[in-house]
Each structure stands twice: as structure tokens, then as C-alpha cells.
Amino acid sequence: MNRIYNFSAGPGILPVPVLEEASQAVLEFNGSGMSILELSHRGKWYDPVHAEATALVLSTLGLTESEYTVAFMGGGASLQFALLPLNFLRPGQVADYVDAGEWGAKAIAEAQQVGTVHIAGSSKATKYDRLPELTPSRVGRYFHFTTNNTIEGTQVFDLPPSGGAPLVVDASSDIFGVDRDYSKFDLIYAGAQKNAGPAGVTMVVIRKSFLATASKGMSPMLSYLTQCEKQSLYNTPPVFPIYVVGLTLKWIAAEGGVKAVAARNAAKAKLIYDALDAAPSVYTPCVAVKAHRSWMNLTFRLATPELEKAFLAEAQAAGMDGLPGHRNVGGFRASIYNAFPVAGCQALADLLTDFAQRKG
Numbered sequence: 001m002n003r004i005y006n007f008s009a010g011p012g013i014l015p016v017p018v019l020e021e022a023s024q025a026v027l028e029f030n031g032s033g034m035s036i037l038e039l040s041h042r043g044k045w046y047d048p049v050h051a052e053a054t055a056l057v058l059s060t061l062g063l064t065e066s067e068y069t070v071a072f073m074g075g076g077a078s079l080q081f082a083l084l085p086l087n088f089l090r091p092g093q094v095a096d097y098v099d100a101g102e103w104g105a106k107a108i109a110e111a112q113q114v115g116t117v118h119i120a121g122s123s124k125a126t127k128y129d130r131l132p133e134l135t136p137s138r139v140g141r142y143f144h145f146t147t148n149n150t151i152e153g154t155q156v157f158d159l160p161p162s163g164g165a166p167l168v169v170d171a172s173s174d175i176f177g178v179d180r181d182y183s184k185f186d187l188i189y190a191g192a193q194k195n196a197g198p199a200g201v202t203m204v205v206i207r208k209s210f211l212a213t214a215s216k217g218m219s220p221m222l223s224y225l226t227q228c229e230k231q232s233l234y235n236t237p238p239v240f241p242i243y244v245v246g247l248t249l250k251w252i253a254a255e256g257g258v259k260a261v262a263a264r265n266a267a268k269a270k271l272i273y274d275a276l277d278a279a280p281s282v283y284t285p286c287v288a289v290k291a292h293r294s295w296m297n298l299t300f301r302l303a304t305p306e307l308e309k310a311f312l313a314e315a316q317a318a319g320m321d322g323l324p325g326h327r328n329v330g331g332f333r334a335s336i337y338n339a340f341p342v343a344g345c346q347a348l349a350d351l352l353t354d355f356a357q358r359k360g
């Protein structure tokens with residue numbers, strides 16, 4: 001197997017042992033005589049896969065089954081932008097949202113279709129180059145923010161003041177990658193394809209007492225109450241992505257759990273940020289405030305378009321893929337999710353240093 005350094009922002013890199021086990025299961029699952037792709041979602045082979053993945057999502061986050069419930073859903077994190085207000089926001093009610101990046105802005109637009117949005121803070125005026133100062137409404141039905149702004153490269157490390165409202169997070173790009181007290185959140189959703197598995201499944205973790213306040217009588221496919229009550233088996237769930245999420249969470253446990261993986265992520269990011277900061281005449285990190293810099297998606301620019309072109313060519317020649325920034329932002333973005341190796345971060349740091357010495 002010839003693995004390059006895959007800096008893709010998502011779908012992103014997965015651990016090799018996970019890929020190996022998943023590819024074996026595509027041929028034959030566990031002595032069943034069938035592929036994982038051929039198994040009934042209501043049968044003795046799949047049942048334990050589903051139950052284990054559910055239990056692992058909670059245990060990896062340090063949450064208990066008595067307090068929280070998990071739904072595995074299709075439609076990406078983007079569907080959750082719509083389902084959250086549909087399930088929790090009633091006409092006349094206010095929900096607080098933080099406007100700190102393009103994904104959060106999309107969530108806001110969906111909530112505005114349903115109810116009133118209080119923008120608790122926005123950094124749009126500075127092109128989302130930092131996290132905004134926050135002023136909660138204090139009457140919010142819930143308080144929504146994005147834990148890691150995948151496109152812009154900022155990350156929230158401290159809990160925001162929610163004004164007493166239940167905390168709801170889009171954790172798509174840093175779930176299982178940073179050590180948080182997840183019991184502070186009432187609802188956590190995350191598409192799997194950044195840190196946890198392939199595209200096709202979104203994990204929605206809901207505190208049971210918060211779920212009990214969701215709207216009733218909704219279309220069952222759109223209802224958190226139905227999805228949770230039916231344990232994501234109201235209709236056919238994304239069997240294979242759920243299976244791979246389970247494998248990835250077992251891999252995280254084998255690596256020492258979220259604490260160990262998060263510590264490694266911080267060290268990985270430091271390698272690259274240190275190289276960028278050492279050559280300020282060549283590199284400009286896109287995030288203006290150091291404390292807001294993401295460990296997951298590291299965004300930076302070079303002094304001129306010519307230098308950017310030359311750097312990209314050298315990175316590609318060195319076996320690094322996926323480095324160009326989001327199409328709306330430009331520059332570079334190094335996405336170094338949980339499975340991304342330390343050696344790849346060192347390789348990028350070395351190239352940054354070497355390039356700056358030659359061109360600076």
C-alpha cells in the first residue's frame with residue numbers, strides 16, 4: 001500500500017488498521033459468509049455492530065446511556081442544520097447562534113426559516129479570522145455554535161456563555177479530537193467524515209431530558225424523538241458507515257482514548273504553527289488570534305500568488321495532497337485529523353522551513 005500524506009478537509013484520512021479491517025469485512029463479515037454490505041440491518045449479524053457503535057460513541061465522549069441517546073442519521077451535518085430548529089424551535093421562540101464561519105452561517109439560515117435567531121456574536125466583518133465576542137440573548141431556546149470552524153481554521157476551546165440556554169454544537173470536524181467535558185452539551189451532532197469515519201452517517205447525541213422537550217407529531221424521518229426511540233432503525237440506517245465509525249472508535253480506544261489522541265493532535269498542530277510563525281515574511285496564518293487557532297484545520301497564506309503556486313508544487317512533489325484552502329477562501333489548509341500521522345506534520349513543517357529559507 002502506497003499512502004501519501006492526505007491533508008483533505010473531508011472526507012478525511014482514516015487509520016490504516018480501520019481500512020484494513022473494513023476492507024476484509026467488505027469481502028466477508030465475521031464468518032457470516034456475507035459481506036458487511038450485504039447484511040440485513042435487522043439481523044443477528046448487524047445487531048451487535050449497531051449496539052457497539054452506539055455504546056462507543058457515548059463512552060468515547062464520556063457520556064452515559066442513562067443520560068444520553070444517540071441517533072445515526074443520513075443527510076450529513078447539513079440536514080441537522082434544518083432538523084435542529086424544526087425539532088426544538090417553535091414560532092415566536094428565539095434561538096442563539098454564533099456566526100463564526102461558513103458552516104455556522106448555513107445553520108443560522110436554516111433556523112431563520114423556522115423561528116427568530118439571536119446572533120450572539122459574529123466575526124463575519126473580519127472574514128471569520130477569529131472567534132467573536134459573545135452576548136447571549138438570555139431567552140434562547142438553545143445556544144448553537146460550531147466547535148471547530150473547518151473552513152476558516154478557528155476552534156473553540158472554552159465553553160461560551162450561553163445565558164442559561166442548553167448548549168448545542170456542530171462538532172463535525174473535531175469530535176473525538178479534543179478533550180472536552182461533553183456532559184456540558186445538550187445536543188452534539190457531527191458528520192462522520194472528518195474525524196470518525198466515511199461520509200454517509202451523522203451522529204446526533206442528545207441529552208434525554210432535552211429530547212423530551214422536542215416537538216411531537218413531526219414527520220418520523222425528521223423527528224429526533226422517532227429516530228431515537230427507534231434507535232436509528234426506523235428505516236435502513238447507513239450500515240457500512242456506522243460499522244466503520246465503530247472501528248474508528250475502537251482504534252481511538254487502542255490509541256489511549258480521546259485524551260491521548262487530543263494531546264497528540266495539539267503536538268501535531270504545534271509542529272506546523274511553529275514553522276509558520278518562524279517565517280513571518282513568507283507565511284501568514286489566516287487566524288488573527290493565536291488562542292483561536294484550530295488543531296484540526298490549519299489555514300495560512302503565502303506572501304504572493306507566485307509563492308503559493310511554487311509551494312503547492314513542492315508539496316505535491318513531496319507526496320502531500322489536499323492542501324489548497326476551501327474554494328471560498330484560497331490559500332492553504334492543512335487538515336490533520338485524528339488519523340493523520342505525526343510524521344506527515346513533521347514533513348510539512350520541514351518543507352515550510354526549508355521553503356522559507358530558500359525563498360524568504
Ligand SMILES: *Cc1c(COP(=O)(O)O)cnc(C)c1O
Nearest residue numbers: 076077078103150170172173191
Ligand atoms: C463538513 C462540515 C459540515 C457539512 O457536513 P456535510 O456532511 O457535508 O453536510 C458542517 N459543519 C461542519 C463544522 C463541517 O466541518
